[in-house]
Amino acid sequence: xxxxxxxxxxxxxxxxxxxxxxxxxxxxxxxxxxxxxxxxxxxxxxxxxxxxxxxxxxxxxxxxxxxxxxxxxxxxxxxxxxxxxxxxxxxxxxxxxxxxxxxxxxxxxxxxxxxxxxxxxxxxxxxxxxxxxxxxxxxxxxxxxxxxxxxxxxxxxxxxxxxxxxxxxxxxxxxxxxxxxxxxxxxxxxxxxxxxxxxxxxxxxxxxxxxxxxxxxxxxxxxxxxxxxxxxxxxxxxxxxxxxxxxxxxxxxxxxxxxxxxxxxxxxxxxxxxxxxxxxxxxxxxxxxxxxxxxxxxxxxxxxxxxxxxxxxxxxxx
Amino acid sequence: xxxxxxxxxxxxxxxxxxxxxxxxxxxxxxxxxxxxxxxxxxxxxxxxxxxxxxxxxxxxxxxxxxxxxxxxxxxxxxxxxxxxxxxxxxxxxxxxxxxxxxxxxxxxxxxxxxxxxxxxxxxxxxxxxxxxxxxxxxxxxxxxxxxxxxxxxxxxxxxxxxxxxxxxxxxxxxxxxxxxxxxxxxxxxxxxxxxxxxxxxxxxxxxxxxxxxxxxxxxxxxxxxxxxxxxxxxxxxxxxxxxxxxxxxxxxxxxxxxxxxxxxxxxxxxxxxxxxxxxxxxxxxxxxxxxxxxxxxxxxxxxxxxxxxxxxxxxxxx
Amino acid sequence: xxxxxxxxxxxxxxxxxxxxxxxxxxxxxxxxxxxxxxxxxxxxxxxxxxxxxxxxxxxxxxxxxxxxxxxxxxxxxxxxxxxxxxxxxxxxxxxxxxxxxxxxxxxxxxxxxxxxxxxxxxxxxxxxxxxxxxxxxxxxxxxxxxxxxxxxxxxxxxxxxxxxxxxxxxxxxxxxxxxxxxxxxxxxxxxxxxxxxxxxxxxxxxxxxxxxxxxxxxxxxxxxxxxxxxxxxxxxxxxxxxxxxxxxxxxxxxxxxxxxxxxxxxxxxxxxxxxxxxxxxxxxxxxxxxxxxxxxxxxxxxxxxxxxxxxxxxxxxx
Numbered sequence: 001x002x003x004x005x006x007x008x009x010x011x012x013x014x015x016x017x018x019x020x021x022x023x024x025x026x027x028x029x030x031x032x033x034x035x036x037x038x039x040x041x042x043x044x045x046x047x048x049x050x051x052x053x054x055x056x057x058x059x060x061x062x063x064x065x066x067x068x069x070x071x072x073x074x075x076x077x078x079x080x081x082x083x084x085x086x087x088x089x090x091x092x093x094x095x096x097x098x099x100x101x102x103x104x105x106x107x108x109x110x111x112x113x114x115x116x117x118x119x120x121x122x123x124x125x126x127x128x129x130x131x132x133x134x135x136x137x138x139x140x141x142x143x144x145x146x147x148x149x150x151x152x153x154x155x156x157x158x159x160x161x162x163x164x165x166x167x168x169x170x171x172x173x174x175x176x177x178x179x180x181x182x183x184x185x186x187x188x189x190x191x192x193x194x195x196x197x198x199x200x201x202x203x204x205x206x207x208x209x210x211x212x213x214x215x216x217x218x219x220x221x222x223x224x225x226x227x228x229x230x231x232x233x234x235x236x237x238x239x240x241x242x243x244x245x246x247x248x249x250x251x252x253x254x255x256x257x258x259x260x261x262x263x264x265x266x267x268x269x270x271x272x273x274x275x276x277x278x279x280x281x282x283x284x285x286x287x288x289x290x291x292x293x294x295x296x297x298x299x300x301x302x303x304x305x306x307x308x309x310x311x312x313x314x315x316x317x318x
Numbered sequence: 319x320x321x322x323x324x325x326x327x328x329x330x331x332x333x334x335x336x337x338x339x340x341x342x343x344x345x346x347x348x349x350x351x352x353x354x355x356x357x358x359x360x361x362x363x364x365x366x367x368x369x370x371x372x373x374x375x376x377x378x379x380x381x382x383x384x385x386x387x388x389x390x391x392x393x394x395x396x397x398x399x400x401x402x403x404x405x406x407x408x409x410x411x412x413x414x415x416x417x418x419x420x421x422x423x424x425x426x427x428x429x430x431x432x433x434x435x436x437x438x439x440x441x442x443x444x445x446x447x448x449x450x451x452x453x454x455x456x457x458x459x460x461x462x463x464x465x466x467x468x469x470x471x472x473x474x475x476x477x478x479x480x481x482x483x484x485x486x487x488x489x490x491x492x493x494x495x496x497x498x499x500x501x502x503x504x505x506x507x508x509x510x511x512x513x514x515x516x517x518x519x520x521x522x523x524x525x526x527x528x529x530x531x532x533x534x535x536x537x538x539x540x541x542x543x544x545x546x547x548x549x550x551x552x553x554x555x556x557x558x559x560x561x562x563x564x565x566x567x568x569x570x571x572x573x574x575x576x577x578x579x580x581x582x583x584x585x586x587x588x589x590x591x592x593x594x595x596x597x598x599x600x601x602x603x604x605x606x607x608x609x610x611x612x613x614x615x616x617x618x619x620x621x622x623x624x625x626x627x628x629x630x631x632x633x634x635x636x
Numbered sequence: 637x638x639x640x641x642x643x644x645x646x647x648x649x650x651x652x653x654x655x656x657x658x659x660x661x662x663x664x665x666x667x668x669x670x671x672x673x674x675x676x677x678x679x680x681x682x683x684x685x686x687x688x689x690x691x692x693x694x695x696x697x698x699x700x701x702x703x704x705x706x707x708x709x710x711x712x713x714x715x716x717x718x719x720x721x722x723x724x725x726x727x728x729x730x731x732x733x734x735x736x737x738x739x740x741x742x743x744x745x746x747x748x749x750x751x752x753x754x755x756x757x758x759x760x761x762x763x764x765x766x767x768x769x770x771x772x773x774x775x776x777x778x779x780x781x782x783x784x785x786x787x788x789x790x791x792x793x794x795x796x797x798x799x800x801x802x803x804x805x806x807x808x809x810x811x812x813x814x815x816x817x818x819x820x821x822x823x824x825x826x827x828x829x830x831x832x833x834x835x836x837x838x839x840x841x842x843x844x845x846x847x848x849x850x851x852x853x854x855x856x857x858x859x860x861x862x863x864x865x866x867x868x869x870x871x872x873x874x875x876x877x878x879x880x881x882x883x884x885x886x887x888x889x890x891x892x893x894x895x896x897x898x899x900x901x902x903x904x905x906x907x908x909x910x911x912x913x914x915x916x917x918x919x920x921x922x923x924x925x926x927x928x929x930x931x932x933x934x935x936x937x938x939x940x941x942x943x944x945x946x947x948x949x950x951x952x953x954x
Binding site: 040041043069071073085088089091092093095096097 | 665667668669670671689690693694696697700899900901903920921923924926927
């Protein structure tokens, strides 16, 4: 595997393999000195055309734990401002010696396009409405760990609630959850569903309350306030009344069921209850696991390959 | 000690202890390779809601000399822009694995509030008009070293001149200087003094010229130009005539007396003389000592504790 | 050598010496772990008053390969905003412990001025229309390597085409190419030549087409769109027709001849052909060599000096 562009490119076996590699990275992260020399001398460049402190920091932390060097390009401070083409920018940075680009872009397919202009590995950190594969992997890892499902998600029922239409997280999660065997139900107002769901391995519901007691995982998406301006939502209050996680709704969930969210949360909109008071909330675990999953992805692409040798994660980086 | 929020939280013995630890950090900083592995694998995150290149860089340099990893969040590039609450931002970054946050915020008490949302250590790098404890410690260290006062400041007379009312530096310095035994006099126009000085261990004067020959330390504060707009100052020229350090005033100081300033200076306002020509100016020493003091604070909070073991600062970080 | 301010300060022997040092840095950069501990503990600060991702990143990468610590100051986030003078900013950062400043500034002579306020080494990374010495060195290194001219440029004919008047690259390259023995011809519309070329070791031509078949190196400068507003250029189309590198012009060059550009390119203006399709284009080699040349400069100024000891580049930095 040279790039990580989409969950579609991964087999179920490869997803399992990445999650097992993540187990090792969790162990590394729990050491007194959470640092190994595995990617020493590798240069990981984040190229964010859309701002995201959260995702950029997670990759940055992951790269540093593996002793890679990191550089960040926010596009506003780059030569693209001087009229240089994206291609020239990529080729130029690449010529300085880059092993992996972590790319976020508002256009679907931009990371794929970047692969043509460099020999470096490309990791898609979110492209338009299309894909956000490391988010899906960290969500799988969180469910697998929290519900003790190392062998797969057979029999699990996961609802993804919210703005499916504009969500790269939903697209990636649906593919990953289904690949691992889960039953996935999308819950959203019709205006926030894609025009066609042909080929999506999902069911659809508009009635969250009927589903709630039967779910193993409730996955809430962020509702963008700008969707109201687009007239896709009558009001945030109305959305909240139909689809928001209130304390009353939380009380109707199964005791073992998980509450998840990719962040940042809109408190009072999709998240009305205080997640700190929900026993099933694993939202901060998702953040913690995100670092370990990204370590696994970087190691897979830039390290000694998919097969971990016993020496790979030994010693600290000193 | 888990956090450093205020000089008030420190006993005189603890201040002495930190200054002694700083002696060791000065020695480390003077080595050909000024770097020790003491905080290897620790993650120090600076969270600056107010811009301050000077303070941020000083902490950053300190952390790197101890081999900690560092990350900087300027608030304009963070998720707070997307409407995420401060609490969610802290909890999220914290979940990625943070050992200390260095926090600057325009509201008094913000760093204290942050302690509720994370297990990381919090270092107050300036909150509103309230506190700036590492500034006070570096000021103490500079006086202690420059006047050879390792055992305390008994008998020293220190004047703090300028905008006391809006100054966290003044509040912190008064407490620290007094804790070490100094006599402290505040010199300011009445509009720039706090409404009440109840409980402040200080005297007050409006006549800098009468004091000058008797001082051991003249500590000038930065005068904010915006105070004129607030009508607290008639004009900068008038301020300068009454309280500015002119060459004539400098000539009337005792030969051993120090001139200090927390920076950045307003040349021509509170600092009329060229500090490069004043024998008593230790303004750049303050900057240099700032790095060593911050190394001591980071080591105290994140290292093997207040008691230095002989192995702690051995070898370089390679 | 303490600073690198201008190509004029270097003898031909010193240029040769730096290029030989660069050979070693190319070797280091080709290792599986392209990192040596040579500048461990050194603090390299980039101080960019003009934005340049390309140059800043190149220096940053170079410093990291030598294990130096790096800090970046974009001027918009510094205390200069609070009215602090440039001198105070330099003295303050310097007092925290800086070994080299890499300075870019829009005013000619600014890096020279900075040398007065610090003991650190100063590397000029571009000052106004004056100098950009590391660009000239990387250009020399690229020609030397691509045309196998280790002993000098005697007999080579190099044309520099474009906005000579406003170009620090042109000024630096002319001096460096001539010092190594090349014949240099400037090609530009009269409005984009300096008012006087007294003392420049060059010829001038306005007829690119006549020169083309006889050149060993065609060096294209970036045309700034704002020159049209200055009324120095009638139109970019007209410029392109007279001086742009079209496929037809490229076909008339000698088979061994090189095409060079300092970047970022204006495609469709000075660069009409696709450089990816030109066999003689070494534009990306320039970028790659830029890192190695800057490693050599940093090592020369901050390392064990001009004379490389066999142990200097041994082992990786672990």
